[in-house]
Amino acid sequence: MAGRKKTFHGVSVGILMVKTGFRRLPGDVGHAGTWDFPVQYRVVEGATPDKMMALESSGLLDEFKAAALDLVAGGVDGIATTCGFLALYQRELTAACGVPVASSSLLQVPLAHRLIAPDKRVGILTFSRESLHASHLEAVGVAADTPVEGMPADSVFVTAIKSGDTVPRFEAMRAEVLQAAERLLGSHPDVGAIVSECANMTPFSADIAERFGIPVFDGVSLINWFQAGLRPRRYPQA
Template identity: 30%
Template sequence: MLYKAKKGQASYGEAIGILLLDISFVPFIPGDVANATTYHFPVRFKKVDGLTVEKIFNKDMSLLNRVIKAGKELVEEGVRAITGDCGFMILFQEEMARLLNVPVFLSSLLQLPFLIKIIGGGSKVGIITANSKILDNNLLREVGIYNTDSIYIKGLEDKENFRNGILRECGWLDSKKIEDEVVGIAKEMVEDEPKIKIILLECSSLPPYGQSVQEAVNLPVFDFITMINYVYSSLVKKRYEGIM
C-alpha cells in the first residue's frame, strides 16, 4: 500500500480532536473527556487559552476567535472531527461547524433531538448538568430544542463535592463523594418525574459515574463518551469478519 504524507502534519492516527477549557486544577480521572485513557483509540487535545469555566458560564463569546483558531490547528494536525470538553461549548457550535471542513460536535447536548425521538411522545429525557441555571432555553435552542416539554433538568451546582472539585477547581476531588451526589440527583429525577426514560449527562466530567447512575435508575445513560464513540465509529470503519 502506498501512503502519502500530509504537508505540515507531524503525527498521524488521531481521528478525534478535543478542545479543552482553560482549567489547571481539576484532576481529570479515567472516564472524563479530558483523560486520554477514557478512549480505546488515540485522541488529540488542545487547550483554548482563556476559555475558563467562568467565561463559559457567563456565555462570553469574546473568545470565539480563539476557539476557531484552536479548531483549525487541530485540523492542520490531522484530526478528522472536533469535539469539546464542556456541554456549554454549544455556544460555539454553529460558527465552528460553518468554518471548519470536518465534523464539529462540541456538546453532549447535540444528542438531545435524537434521544427525544427514540423515547416517543409523552416521555422525557432527564438531563444532569453542571449548572441548571446556565442550561436555559437559549442554550437548548442552539441544539434545535424549542419545546422543553420532553426535558427535565437537574443541576449539580449546589452539590458541595462537585462544586469544589470541578467548578471551583480546588485542586483535588473525591470521586466517590461526587458519584454519590450524581447518583442522588438521578434518583431524585426519576422519583420526581416518572416519565423520564433516558438520562443524559451534560458535563464532560460526569461519564465516570454513568454506570453507577444506570445501576441506580435502570435507564439508558448517554454522555459525551457515547457521542464521541459514535462519531469515531463513522470516521474509522471496521472490516467485519465472521462465519455464516
C-alpha cells in the same frame, strides 16, 4: 479529506479542552485513558470554568475557532469538546472548521427521545442548571421545555472543578451525581432517558443507569459514536 497534509497521523478526533486544573477521573472526556483510540487534546487558554458558565457573553468563540482550526491543520478529522455548554457554538464551529464537529453531548437529546416510548421524555443533567439556557438547547435542536437538573453550587462536584482541586473526589462526586439524577426523576417521573451535559459526569453514567434502570448518554457515548463515523471499522472478508 484524502491527501491532506498532516503533522500528526492516526488520530481522528481532536478534543477542545476548558482551562482547568482539577483531577479528572478515568471516564472523563478529558482523561486520555477513557478512550480505546488515540485523541488529540487542545486547551483553549481563555476558557476558564467561570467563563464557560457565561458563554454567551464570554467572547470566546474566536478562541475556540482558532484552537479547532489548529487541530484540523495538525491532522484530526473531527472536533469534539469537553464542555456541553459549547452546544452554543455548534453552527459556528462547523462552519469554520471544514470537518465534522460534535460540540456537545446535548446533540444526543433528539436521538435519545426517538429511542424511548412516545409518552417518555429525555432529561438533562448539567453542571449548572442556572447557566444552561434555552439558547444552548435551541442551538442543537433540543426542546426548551426539556427537564433539566443541575449540581448545587456548593457541592463537592462544582467546588472541586472550579477551584482546581487536585485530589480525586470519586465517591463524593458519585454520590452527588446520583442525588441529582434522583431529583430529576423525582420531579419528572416521565423521564425515560438521561443525557449528561457535563463531561465530568461521564465516570458516573454506569452508576446512574444501574441505579435507576434507564439509558444514560454522555460525552463519551457521543465521541465513541463520532469516532465510529470518522473511522469506520474495516472487517476482514472471507
